[in-house]
Amino acid sequence: MPTRRQAYETRVKRRSAVIAGGSTLGVLAAIVLLVPLAPGWPGVKKSFFNAEVFAKTFPGLLDAFVWDVAIFLWSAPLIFLLGLLIALARDARSPALYPLRLFGMFYTDIFRGVPVILVIYLIGFGIPGLGLPRPWNSPFIWGTVALVLTYSAYVAEVFRTGIESVHQSQRAAAASLGLVNKDVMRYVILPQAIRKVVPANMNLFIALQKDVALLSFIGPVEIFRQAGVYKSLLANFTPYVGAALIFLAITIPATRYADYLLAKQLRERT
Amino acid sequence: MRLLLTTILSSLVATGAFAQNYCAAGKTLLDNKLTVATGNPAYFPWVMDDAPESKNGFEAAVVYAVANEMGFADSAVVWTRSSFDQAIQPGVKDFDFNVQQFSITPERDEIVDFSAPYYAAAMAVLTRKTVVDKGADTSIGALKGLIWGADANTTAVPMLADIVQPDKEPLLYGDNADVVEAMKANQIDAALFDLPTALYLSAVVLEDGVVLGQFPAERSENPDEFGLLFEEGNPLKECVDAALETLKQNGTLAALETEWLSATTGVPVIE
Amino acid sequence: MAFLETRRLTKSFGKNTVCNSIDLRVDKGELVCLIGASGSGKSTLLKCLNLLEPIDDGEIFLDGEDISIPGLDPQPVRKRIGIVFQSYNLFPHMTAAENVMLAPRRLHKRSRDDLLPQVTELFSRFGLKDQMQHYPEQLSGGQQQRVAIVRALAMRPEIMLFDEITSALDPELVGEVLDVLRQLRSKGMTMILATHEMGFARELADKVCFLDGGVILEEGPPETVFTQPTEVRTREFLARVL
Numbered sequence: 001m002p003t004r005r006q007a008y009e010t011r012v013k014r015r016s017a018v019i020a021g022g023s024t025l026g027v028l029a030a031i032v033l034l035v036p037l038a039p040g041w042p043g044v045k046k047s048f049f050n051a052e053v054f055a056k057t058f059p060g061l062l063d064a065f066v067w068d069v070a071i072f073l074w075s076a077p078l079i080f081l082l083g084l085l086i087a088l089a090r091d092a093r094s095p096a097l098y099p100l101r102l103f104g105m106f107y108t109d110i111f112r113g114v115p116v117i118l119v120i121y122l123i124g125f126g127i128p129g130l131g132l133p134r135p136w137n138s139p140f141i142w143g144t145v146a147l148v149l150t151y152s153a154y155v156a157e158v159f160r161t162g163i164e165s166v167h168q169s170q171r172a173a174a175a176s177l178g179l180v181n182k183d184v185m186r187y188v189i190l191p192q193a194i195r196k197v198v199p200a201n202m203n204l205f206i207a208l209q210k211d212v213a214l215l216s217f218i219g220p221v222e223i224f225r226q227a228g229v230y231k232s233l234l235a236n237f238t239p240y241v242g243a244a245l246i247f248l249a250i251t252i253p254a255t256r257y258a259d260y261l262l263a264k265q266l267r268e269r270t
Numbered sequence: 271m272r273l274l275l276t277t278i279l280s281s282l283v284a285t286g287a288f289a290q291n292y293c294a295a296g297k298t299l300l301d302n303k304l305t306v307a308t309g310n311p312a313y314f315p316w317v318m319d320d321a322p323e324s325k326n327g328f329e330a331a332v333v334y335a336v337a338n339e340m341g342f343a344d345s346a347v348v349w350t351r352s353s354f355d356q357a358i359q360p361g362v363k364d365f366d367f368n369v370q371q372f373s374i375t376p377e378r379d380e381i382v383d384f385s386a387p388y389y390a391a392a393m394a395v396l397t398r399k400t401v402v403d404k405g406a407d408t409s410i411g412a413l414k415g416l417i418w419g420a421d422a423n424t425t426a427v428p429m430l431a432d433i434v435q436p437d438k439e440p441l442l443y444g445d446n447a448d449v450v451e452a453m454k455a456n457q458i459d460a461a462l463f464d465l466p467t468a469l470y471l472s473a474v475v476l477e478d479g480v481v482l483g484q485f486p487a488e489r490s491e492n493p494d495e496f497g498l499l500f501e502e503g504n505p506l507k508e509c510v511d512a513a514l515e516t517l518k519q520n521g522t523l524a525a526l527e528t529e530w531l532s533a534t535t536g537v538p539v540i541e
Numbered sequence: 542m543a544f545l546e547t548r549r550l551t552k553s554f555g556k557n558t559v560c561n562s563i564d565l566r567v568d569k570g571e572l573v574c575l576i577g578a579s580g581s582g583k584s585t586l587l588k589c590l591n592l593l594e595p596i597d598d599g600e601i602f603l604d605g606e607d608i609s610i611p612g613l614d615p616q617p618v619r620k621r622i623g624i625v626f627q628s629y630n631l632f633p634h635m636t637a638a639e640n641v642m643l644a645p646r647r648l649h650k651r652s653r654d655d656l657l658p659q660v661t662e663l664f665s666r667f668g669l670k671d672q673m674q675h676y677p678e679q680l681s682g683g684q685q686q687r688v689a690i691v692r693a694l695a696m697r698p699e700i701m702l703f704d705e706i707t708s709a710l711d712p713e714l715v716g717e718v719l720d721v722l723r724q725l726r727s728k729g730m731t732m733i734l735a736t737h738e739m740g741f742a743r744e745l746a747d748k749v750c751f752l753d754g755g756v757i758l759e760e761g762p763p764e765t766v767f768t769q770p771t772e773v774r775t776r777e778f779l780a781r782v783l
Contacts, residue, residue, distance in 0.1 A: 043360030043502075047381060125448075128455035139441060139457055173630035173689075176591055177644035177696060178620035187643055191634045219441030219452055225422055229442060232423040235358040235378035 046236075053238040057230045061242050064226035069250075071144060071212045071222070076205055078148045083155025084194075088185070090160055104156070111153035117214050120146040124218035143215035151208050158200045162193030199265060202258035206251050223247075293509035294340045298366050304342045306333050307365035310351035313446060314470045315530050316371060322349050328466070328530035329369045332388050335522055336498075339513035354423045357499055358382055366506055368499040371464060373425040384497035385510045388523065391494045392484040393429055394468035394537060397460040398453060399478040406459065408483040408540045410434065417441070419449050419458035425494055426462035433485060434462075450475050464494065466531045483540040542605055544569040544731060545590070545700055549599035550609075552589055559585040561755035562599065567700070567733055567748075572726055574742035574763070575735040577752035578778060583735035584627075586752070587702045590733070591624045604699070620648060623693030624702040627709050629685040631677040637688045638664070638673040641695045648696070656695075663691045667721050683714030690721055700731040707738055739782055743767050751775045 002010070035041060089097075089104035111119065123146040128137030135141075166189050174184040216225035223243045230239035299305045308329065311320045318326035325334050325344070337347045350365055357368045358381055367385065374384045395413070397406060406412050413434050420426040422442035430440055441458055443449045449461045450471060463471065465484050472479030500507050517523045543566035552560040559582045567573050575583040588594040590601060592608065592615035601609040608618045631640050641663070642656050664670050667687050677685055686706055693701060703722070707715045719741050725732060726745055736742055742749055743763045750760040751772070759766060759775045767783075770776050 040361050047358075047360040125451045125455050128457055129451075131456075134456065137456055139452070169626065169628060169630045170632065172588075172593055173626065174632070174643075175615075176593060176619055176624045177692065178616050178648055179644055180616055180647075183647045187647070188632050192632075195634065216442075217444055217448065219419065219443060219457060221422075221439060221442050225442050228422050228444075229427050231358075232354065233375065233377060233425070233428060235375075235381040237355075237359070 048237045048241055050236055050238040053230075053234055053236045054242055057227070057234075057239040058242050060230065061223050061226055061239060061246060064221060064223040065243075065246050067220060067222035068209070068212045071140070071147075071215060071220075072205075072209050075144050075147050075151070075208065075212070078144070079151045079155055079205075079208070080201075082148060082152035084159055084190075086152060086156035087159035087163060090156065091163055091185070093181070108153045108156055111150050112157070114150075116147070116150050116211050117217060119150050120214050120218060122146075123149070124215075139215070139219040143218055143220065147208065147211065147215070151204065151211075154204050155201060158197045158204065159193060161200075162197035163189055165196055166192045196265070199258050199262035202254065202261065206254050206258065209250060209254075210247060293512060294342070294506060297504075297506040297509065299364070300348065302342075303346050303348050304337050304340070305348045305350055305364070305366045306337075307350045307352040307357070307363075307368040307370075309370035310353065312351075312370065313467065314474065315466050316369075323347075328389070328526060329371070331526045331530060332517075332523070333369055335517055335526065336510060336513045339516055340509055363501040366500070366504070367510065371424075371467070371496050372499045373494050374497040375425065382502050383500040383504055383507050385500070385507060386514050387495035387497050388514055389496045389527065389531075391464035391466070391496060392486055392537075393426060393462050393494060394465040394484040395460050395482040395540070396453075396463055396468040396471055396476070397480055397482050398476065399480055401459045402480055402482065406482065408538060410540075413460070413540075416459035417457070419443060419452050419461040421446055421449055421461075421463070424463075426464075429485070429494075430462055446471065453479075464496075465537065469537070481537055483538040485540050542602060543567055544571075544604055545733075546602045547590070547599060548602075550586070550589060550596055550601065551598040552585055552594060552596050559755050560589065560596075563755075563757055565750065565757065567731060569731055570729045571747045572722075572732045572734065572745055573748045573750065574746040575733065575750050575752055576737070576739065576742060576778075581752040582755040583752050584704050587624060587704045587733065587735055591622050591702060592618055593624075620696055621699045622702060623696060623698035623700070624704065625686070625689050625693050625706050627705040629677070629682070629689045629709075631685055631689055631692070633677050636674050636676055637669065637680065637691075640677070640688060641692045644692070644696050660691075660695060663694060666724070667691055668717075681714060682710045683717045686710065686718050687721055690718075694725075700733070701725065703732065703734045703736070705735050705737065707736070737782065739767070739779075751778065753778070 036045075038044075086104050086107055089100045090108070092098075092101045092104075120143055124139050124142045127142050127145075128139070170188055170192070171184055174188040179187070213222060213224035216222050216228070221229070223246060227239035227243040231237055294304070306322070308317060308322050312322060312327075312329075313320075314327065316327050316329040318324060318330070322330040322333070325331055334344055334347060338344070352365065352368055354370075357363075357370075357372070358378070360381075371391070372378070372384065373391075374387060378384070395408075397416070401416070406416060410433075414437050416436065417438050418430055418434065418436045418440035420430055420440060420442055422444065427440075427442065430436065441452060443452060446463070446467065449458075449463075452458045453461060453476060460482065465481075468481050468484075472481045498510060500510075514523070545565075545567040547563055547565045550560055550563040550565070551558065561582075563582075563586060565573075565586070575586065577583055585594060589596050595611070596609055599609070600607055603618065603621065631637075632643070635643065638657075638660060641660050642653060645651055645656055646653065661670065661673070664673050667690070669684065669687055669691065672680055672684055672688070677688070680688065690706075707718050710718065715738070719738065722732070722734070722741070723745065734742070734746075746763045748760060749763045749766040750757045751766060751770075751774075752758065753774050759770060759772045766775065767779065770779060
């Protein structure tokens with residue numbers, strides 16, 4: 001026999017479940033039923049949701065996506081390292097290292113202030129244009145450099161927040177044991193800082209996975225460019241929808257996981 | 271008296287009153303106006319100096335010839351700009367037709383309509399002197415070994431894959447300017463363009479540019495023919511087709527080709 | 542000269558003078574207790590002795606050597622002076638054993654394996670053998686504080702400073718930490734203890750210093766200070782805490 005309180009809570013729970021389910025169904029039904037009534041729907045369907053085009057182009061898109069993943073995989077560790085170095089440069093306390101600190105500041109200001117696509121264009125065409133021999137003028141190399149420069153500026157700021165969020169008492173405790181500054185940073189502050197900013201960094205790396213597609217502007221035929229080629233040949237946007245689906249298959253789980261980590265950290269802190 | 275007549279006549283022309291008697295009446299976006307879209311920017315030698323209203327350049331000249339043929343005065347031609355994507359997106363268009371070297375393909379024809387072709391383009395290989403010096407010639411074997419680039423929105427892409435079949439995956443770009451930039455950066459050896467574009471780029475844009483040769487139109491499975499692009503089912507198409515047919519018959523089209531694209535003769539053919 | 546001695550030690554934060562010309566003398570093997578209200582300067586004094594806070598004026602001598610020369614490298618001095626804080630400050634990403642081994646590994650360049658017997662012995666001595674592989678969050682406050690003491694001891698300091706190390710503990714956990722101090726006392730460790738545990742100070746201290754407003758207002762053997770304080774402020778303070 002449930003208590004009065006339990007009976008009440010069961011009732012409330014059931015009621016909200018019914019309302020939530022009902023409103024979700026209602027919205028879905030409205031989309032599914034109303035959108036096709038729009039006068040332009042047959043055209044949109046043919047151009048964006050064309051099953052035949054989808055089937056024809058999807059395998060090619062998957063092949064091209066391998067480039068996106070590869071570029072991501074070799075960029076991410078470089079971004080992590082450079083971001084860390086820049087964050088450390090910005091934390092340098094000794095006056096001799098002041099130029100380093102200044103550099104770190106300018107670096108993060110500049111690369112966070114310029115759109116990624118501009119950095120990719122300028123570096124991707126500009127530096128090889130100086131006359132580098134092959135294969136050192138490859139757009140893959142300089143596109144990667146552009147991504148690394150831009151993203152490490154963001155990652156550096158995240159790391160810096162992490163470093164600053166480690167309580168001062170941890171520095172004091174480590175220093176009181178006689179550890180030198182370098183060791184305090186390496187063994188005490190950084191391991192905690194890096195852990196604290198994992199969710200924030202994951203969000204950046206998810207954004208990176210998407211921005212890899214911008215390298216297509218300087219030549220590499222990754223998924224976005226491949227989709228563009230199909231679009232142009234078939235005069236149909238369905239390949240873009242296919243590309244979006246492939247991106248989502250990677251980014252949705254990653255985003256969910258980052259949110260989960262963040263929620264977990266919040267729980268632990270309280 | 272004569273002055274009066276001219277004035278009346280020209281005002282009739284200006285308001286497009288002529289058009290009323292012709293096929294296009296009531297089929298255009300704006301009454302008595304012909305709205306034509308081209309690229310942003312529009313490239314030489316199709317449109318000179320990115321100014322189609324100057325009537326200079328092959329496509330600009332063709333558009334005015336077609337317009338006049340349909341009964342529109344020059345002043346009734348209204349220019350607008352569009353990207354490739356805007357040209358093929360579903361929905362209402364903001365142009366009567368769009369001209370920017372659209373190759374006619376059956377797949378594209380399912381989504382939009384094309385006029386009869388106004389130009390049959392040979393594809394040409396643009397490269398640099400340094401590449402030629404290193405021994406690149408017009409043999410397919412030599413071409414295979416080059417690093418290729420192309421504008422991703424053109425039929426050059428399938429042509430590369432079908433005819434050249436390069437050893438290395440080609441690099442593709444969003445527009446001509448980027449292809450040239452990549453060539454200057456020595457990231458690609460050669461690029462495939464329609465012949466007039468290739469000639470223009472080699473003469474004006476790329477300092478040591480060379481047109482290595484051309485693929486005659488019949489070499490590709492579907493010869494590359496340019497058509498004016500319409501929204502699917504646009505009734506104006508038949509009027510434009512009729513006008514183009516007339517221009518072809520009376521030699522106007524050929525004359526315009528000679529006037530604007532004459533340099534295309536004498537480029538070696540790739541076997 | 543005493544083993545640890547300060548002369549006119551002065552420390553201000555902005556306009557607030559926290560230590561005002563303090564003369565403190567601690568002999569080898571002595572346990573000196575600093576008592577006084579919160580904000581009386583006990584904590585700051587300890588941090589100055591460990592060189593975590595630079596002093597504005599005066600001198601600090603450790604075994605006859607001036608360690609307060611401006612610009613002196615603090616690291617070698619800190620190795621000789623251990624300090625334990627109220628809030629434990631264990632490194633949360635390391636196990637208890639790793640917390641203890643970090644400084645010896647880095648400063649004495651000794652390997653984990655090399656250190657393990659000695660560290661195990663330290664943990665056992667303070668009843669923490671089973672907690673060696675635990676992370677700080679898995680330990681009670683009392684256990685964490687004892688690990689913090691072990692961590693400081695592992696550097697074999699010549700003198701230990703304790704900054705209100707029982708203040709953050711639940712009452713039932715205070716005893717186990719004070720037992721550690723008793724043990725150290727019996728081994729002859731030189732110690733300075735800022736504390737609110739008057740009973741402990743009275744039982745074990747060689748000397749009690751009453752700090753008030755940044756000065757040592759009264760000092761002497763615990764019996765004298767606790768039973769016959771000469772200053773009004775001392776009497777008022779003791780009346781409040783006893």
